[in-house]
Amino acid sequence: MGSTGGRRERLRAETTAEIKQVALKLMASDGPDAITLRAIAREMGMTANAIYGYFATxxxxxxxxxxxxxxxxxxxxxxxxxxxxxxxxxxxxxxxxxxxxxxxxxxxxxxxxxxxxxxxxxxxxxxxxxxxxxxxxxxxxxxxxxxxxxxxxxxxxxxxxxxxxxxxxxxxxxxxxxxxxxxxxxxxxxxxxxxxxxxxxxxxxxxxxxxxxxxxxxxxxxxxxxxxxxxxxxxxx
Amino acid sequence: MGSTGGRRERLRAETTAEIKQVALKLMASDGPDAITLRAIAREMGMTANAIYGYFATxxxxxxxxxxxxxxxxxxxxxxxxxxxxxxxxxxxxxxxxxxxxxxxxxxxxxxxxxxxxxxxxxxxxxxxxxxxxxxxxxxxxxxxxxxxxxxxxxxxxxxxxxxxxxxxxxxxxxxxxxxxxxxxxxxxxxxxxxxxxxxxxxxxxxxxxxxxxxxxxxxxxxxxxxxxxxxxxxxxx
DNA sequence: ATAGAAACTTCACGGCGTATAGTTTGCTCA
DNA sequence: TGAGCAAACTATACGCCGTGAAGTTTCTAT
Structure with missing residues (x-):
C-alpha cells in the first residue's frame, strides 16, 4: 500500500505547497488579481492545467x-x-x-x-x-x-x-x-x-x-x- | 456651429446614459464582475469597441x-x-x-x-x-x-x-x-x-x-x- | 516485467480588454 | 445641392484568462 511518507506523496505535498507559496508571492507583488493559474504555472515551469491535479478549481x-x-x-x-x-x-x-x-x-x-x-x-x-x-x-x-x-x-x-x-x-x-x-x-x-x-x-x-x-x-x-x-x-x- | 441641443449631441448623451444604466443593471443583477464592455454592448446590440467612443477605457x-x-x-x-x-x-x-x-x-x-x-x-x-x-x-x-x-x-x-x-x-x-x-x-x-x-x-x-x-x-x-x-x-x- | 495510476502536456473553446484599420452615417458649409 | 469631413460604429486580431477532453510520460506496486 502507499504508506505514509512515500516519495510520491512527499513530492505531491511539496508541489502543493509551492503552488500556494507562488500564489501568495504573486499576490504580494502584483495584487490579488495576479492570482491566475497560468501565471502560477508559468512561474513554476508548468502548464496551467497541471494545477488541476492539486486544486479542483x-x-x-x-x-x-x-x-x-x-x-x-x-x-x-x-x-x-x-x-x-x-x-x-x-x-x-x-x-x-x-x-x-x-x-x-x-x-x-x-x-x-x-x-x-x-x-x-x-x-x-x-x-x-x-x-x-x-x-x-x-x-x-x-x-x-x-x-x-x-x-x-x-x-x-x-x-x-x-x-x-x-x-x-x-x-x-x-x-x-x-x-x-x-x-x-x-x-x-x-x-x-x-x-x-x-x-x-x-x-x-x-x-x-x-x-x-x-x-x-x-x-x-x-x-x-x-x-x-x-x-x-x-x-x- | 454645432450649437447646444443638437441632434448629434443629444444622441450621444442618450447613448452615454444607456451605457451607464445597462452597466448598473448588470452590476445589480450579476454582481460587479458582470460589468464588462462586451456584456454591455451585447445588451445594447452594439460592439464592445463602440463603447470606446464614449469611455476611453x-x-x-x-x-x-x-x-x-x-x-x-x-x-x-x-x-x-x-x-x-x-x-x-x-x-x-x-x-x-x-x-x-x-x-x-x-x-x-x-x-x-x-x-x-x-x-x-x-x-x-x-x-x-x-x-x-x-x-x-x-x-x-x-x-x-x-x-x-x-x-x-x-x-x-x-x-x-x-x-x-x-x-x-x-x-x-x-x-x-x-x-x-x-x-x-x-x-x-x-x-x-x-x-x-x-x-x-x-x-x-x-x-x-x-x-x-x-x-x-x-x-x-x-x-x-x-x-x-x-x-x-x-x-x- | 507489467498493469495501472498519477502527473503532466497539448489542443481547444469561449470570454475578456483593447489596439488598428476600415466602413457607414449624418452634419456643415460653399 | 453636393462635396467634404468628422463622428459612430464594425471587423479583425492579439494576448490574456479558466477550464474541459484527450493523449503522453513517469513512477509504483504487484
Missing part, C-alpha cells in the same frame, strides 16, 4: 489561500494577546488592536483577500471561505471583551441580545473559553470587532487617504475612546 | 459608475439628515446611520463598488475614484459631529489633532459649513465614520453571517452606544 485554490492568510492573521493577534498576559486590560486591548492594524498594513493584499472581493470572479463557498479562522479572530476579541467585562458590564445592562442571536459554532468556542461572558458581552465583542475593522478597512482601501494624512493618529484616538467606552481609563500617551 | 467607465453610485449614497444620507432638521441630535444621528445601512443593504453591489475592489483589474485613479462624493459623505458626518459637539466636547479635550492632519479639500468644505468644529471634532467625525462603516462593511461582505443572525440588532446597539459616547442619551427602544 481556481476558486478552490483561492479559498485555500484565504484560509492560510486568515490563519496567519489570527496567529498574529493571538500572539500579541498571549504576549501580555499580566498587563492591565486597557494596554492588552490596545496591543491587540495595534497587532491587527499592523498586520493589515504589512499585508494589505492579504487583508483584501480576507475581507473584500479579492479576485476577479471568485465566489466564496457556502458559509464563508474560512469560518474557522473567522471564529478564532472573533474568539480573540471575545477575550478582549471578557477582560473588560468586569468594568464594562454596568454600561451594557439592558442589551437585547440572547444566545440565540449568535452562530452556534461560534458559541461552542466562546462559551467554554469565557464562561463569565453573557450574550451582551459577545455582542460587545462583535461591536468592538466592527469598530476596529472599520477604521482599518477604510485605511487599507484608501478611503481615508482623501481625508486625513494621519490615519495612525486617528486609530490611536479611536482606541483610547474605545477603551474609555469599556469603562477603563487609557494610559496617557 | 473600461476603468474610466467604472470610475464614472463609482462617482454616480457614490453620489446616490451621498444623496440618500443627506436627504435623511435634511428630513429631521428639528429632531434631537441622538435621533438625527440614528436616522442618518440607518439611512446609510439601509442604502448599503439595498445596494450591496454598489457598496462593494464604492468601498471594495469591485471589478477584476480595476485600478482607482490618483486621489481616489470619487473624492467629491467621499467628501460629501464625510461632510455629512461632520454634521453629525457638529450636532453632538456641544455635548461631546469635554470628552475629547486632549485630542492630538490639528488642521494640518486633514486633507485640504475636505477642510475647504467642512470649515465653512461648521465653523464651530475644531480639529478634534473633524477627527471625531472620521472616527464615527469608521465605526459605522465597520459594522456595515462586515455585514455586506458576509463576515457577520458566520457570527450573528441579528446584524440589525447589533447595529442598533452600536448606535445606542455611539450616541452615548457622544455624551447624548439615546431614546429607549
Amino acid at each position: 481556481r476558486d478552490d485554490l483561492v479559498t485555500t489561500l484565504i484560509k492560510e492568510v486568515y490563519t496567519a492573521l489570527a496567529d498574529a493577534v493571538d500572539t500579541a494577546w498571549a504576549g501580555t498576559p499580566a498587563a492591565p486590560p486597557a494596554e492588552r486591548i490596545q496591543t491587540w488592536a495595534h497587532a491587527f492594524r499592523d498586520w493589515a498594513l504589512a499585508n494589505p493584499e492579504g487583508f483584501r483577500l480576507i475581507y473584500g472581493d479579492p479576485v476577479p470572479g471568485y465566489l466564496a463557498p457556502e458559509g464563508g471561505a474560512a469560518p474557522d479562522a473567522a471564529h478564532r479572530v472573533c474568539t480573540g476579541i471575545a477575550g478582549l471583551a471578557d477582560a473588560a467585562w468586569p468594568h464594562a458590564e454596568h454600561l451594557y445592562a439592558h442589551s437585547a441580545f440572547e444566545w440565540s442571536d449568535f452562530d452556534g459554532a461560534l458559541l461552542d468556542e466562546i462559551r467554554p473559553a469565557f464562561p463569565g461572558l453573557p450574550p451582551a458581552g459577545v455582542a460587545l465583542a462583535l461591536r468592538i470587532w466592527g469598530r476596529l475593522h472599520g477604521l482599518v478597512s477604510l485605511e487599507i482601501y484608501g478611503h481615508l487617504r482623501t481625508q486625513t494624512v494621519s490615519p495612525g493618529k486617528l486609530f490611536q484616538e479611536e482606541l483610547a475612546q474605545l477603551v474609555r467606552s469599556l469603562g477603563i481609563e487609557p494610559e496617557d500617551t | 473600461r476603468d474610466d467607465l467604472v470610475t464614472t459608475l463609482i462617482k454616480e453610485v457614490y453620489t446616490a449614497l451621498a444623496d440618500a444620507v443627506d436627504t435623511a439628515w435634511a428630513g429631521t432638521p428639528a429632531a434631537p441630535p441622538a435621533e438625527r444621528i440614528q436616522t442618518w446611520a440607518h439611512a446609510f445601512r439601509d442604502w448599503a443593504l439595498a445596494n450591496p453591489e454598489g457598496f462593494r463598488l464604492i468601498y471594495g475592489d469591485p471589478v477584476p483589474g480595476y485600478l482607482a485613479p490618483e486621489g481616489g475614484a470619487a473624492p467629491d462624493a467621499a467628501h460629501r459623505v464625510c461632510t455629512g458626518i461632520a454634521g453629525l459631529a457638529d450636532a453632538a459637539w456641544p455635548h461631546a466636547e469635554h470628552l475629547y479635550a486632549h485630542s492630538a489633532f490639528e488642521w494640518s492632519d486633514f486633507d485640504g479639500a475636505l477642510l475647504d468644505e467642512i470649515r465653512p459649513a461648521f465653523p464651530g468644529l475644531p480639529p478634534a471634532g473633524v477627527a471625531l467625525a472620521l472616527r464615527i465614520w469608521g465605526r459605522l462603516h465597520g459594522l456595515v462593511s462586515l455585514e455586506i461582505y458576509g463576515h457577520l453571517r458566520t457570527q450573528t443572525v441579528s446584524p440589525g440588532k447589533l447595529f442598533q446597539e452600536e448606535l445606542a452606544q455611539l450616541v452615548r459616547s457622544l455624551g447624548i442619551e439615546p431614546e429607549d427602544t
Whole structure:
C-alpha cells in the first residue's frame, strides 16, 4: 500500500505547497488579481492545467489561500494577546488592536483577500471561505471583551441580545473559553470587532487617504475612546 | 456651429446614459464582475469597441459608475439628515446611520463598488475614484459631529489633532459649513465614520453571517452606544 | 516485467480588454 | 445641392484568462 511518507506523496505535498507559496508571492507583488493559474504555472515551469491535479478549481485554490492568510492573521493577534498576559486590560486591548492594524498594513493584499472581493470572479463557498479562522479572530476579541467585562458590564445592562442571536459554532468556542461572558458581552465583542475593522478597512482601501494624512493618529484616538467606552481609563500617551 | 441641443449631441448623451444604466443593471443583477464592455454592448446590440467612443477605457467607465453610485449614497444620507432638521441630535444621528445601512443593504453591489475592489483589474485613479462624493459623505458626518459637539466636547479635550492632519479639500468644505468644529471634532467625525462603516462593511461582505443572525440588532446597539459616547442619551427602544 | 495510476502536456473553446484599420452615417458649409 | 469631413460604429486580431477532453510520460506496486 502507499504508506505514509512515500516519495510520491512527499513530492505531491511539496508541489502543493509551492503552488500556494507562488500564489501568495504573486499576490504580494502584483495584487490579488495576479492570482491566475497560468501565471502560477508559468512561474513554476508548468502548464496551467497541471494545477488541476492539486486544486479542483481556481476558486478552490483561492479559498485555500484565504484560509492560510486568515490563519496567519489570527496567529498574529493571538500572539500579541498571549504576549501580555499580566498587563492591565486597557494596554492588552490596545496591543491587540495595534497587532491587527499592523498586520493589515504589512499585508494589505492579504487583508483584501480576507475581507473584500479579492479576485476577479471568485465566489466564496457556502458559509464563508474560512469560518474557522473567522471564529478564532472573533474568539480573540471575545477575550478582549471578557477582560473588560468586569468594568464594562454596568454600561451594557439592558442589551437585547440572547444566545440565540449568535452562530452556534461560534458559541461552542466562546462559551467554554469565557464562561463569565453573557450574550451582551459577545455582542460587545462583535461591536468592538466592527469598530476596529472599520477604521482599518477604510485605511487599507484608501478611503481615508482623501481625508486625513494621519490615519495612525486617528486609530490611536479611536482606541483610547474605545477603551474609555469599556469603562477603563487609557494610559496617557 | 454645432450649437447646444443638437441632434448629434443629444444622441450621444442618450447613448452615454444607456451605457451607464445597462452597466448598473448588470452590476445589480450579476454582481460587479458582470460589468464588462462586451456584456454591455451585447445588451445594447452594439460592439464592445463602440463603447470606446464614449469611455476611453473600461476603468474610466467604472470610475464614472463609482462617482454616480457614490453620489446616490451621498444623496440618500443627506436627504435623511435634511428630513429631521428639528429632531434631537441622538435621533438625527440614528436616522442618518440607518439611512446609510439601509442604502448599503439595498445596494450591496454598489457598496462593494464604492468601498471594495469591485471589478477584476480595476485600478482607482490618483486621489481616489470619487473624492467629491467621499467628501460629501464625510461632510455629512461632520454634521453629525457638529450636532453632538456641544455635548461631546469635554470628552475629547486632549485630542492630538490639528488642521494640518486633514486633507485640504475636505477642510475647504467642512470649515465653512461648521465653523464651530475644531480639529478634534473633524477627527471625531472620521472616527464615527469608521465605526459605522465597520459594522456595515462586515455585514455586506458576509463576515457577520458566520457570527450573528441579528446584524440589525447589533447595529442598533452600536448606535445606542455611539450616541452615548457622544455624551447624548439615546431614546429607549 | 507489467498493469495501472498519477502527473503532466497539448489542443481547444469561449470570454475578456483593447489596439488598428476600415466602413457607414449624418452634419456643415460653399 | 453636393462635396467634404468628422463622428459612430464594425471587423479583425492579439494576448490574456479558466477550464474541459484527450493523449503522453513517469513512477509504483504487484
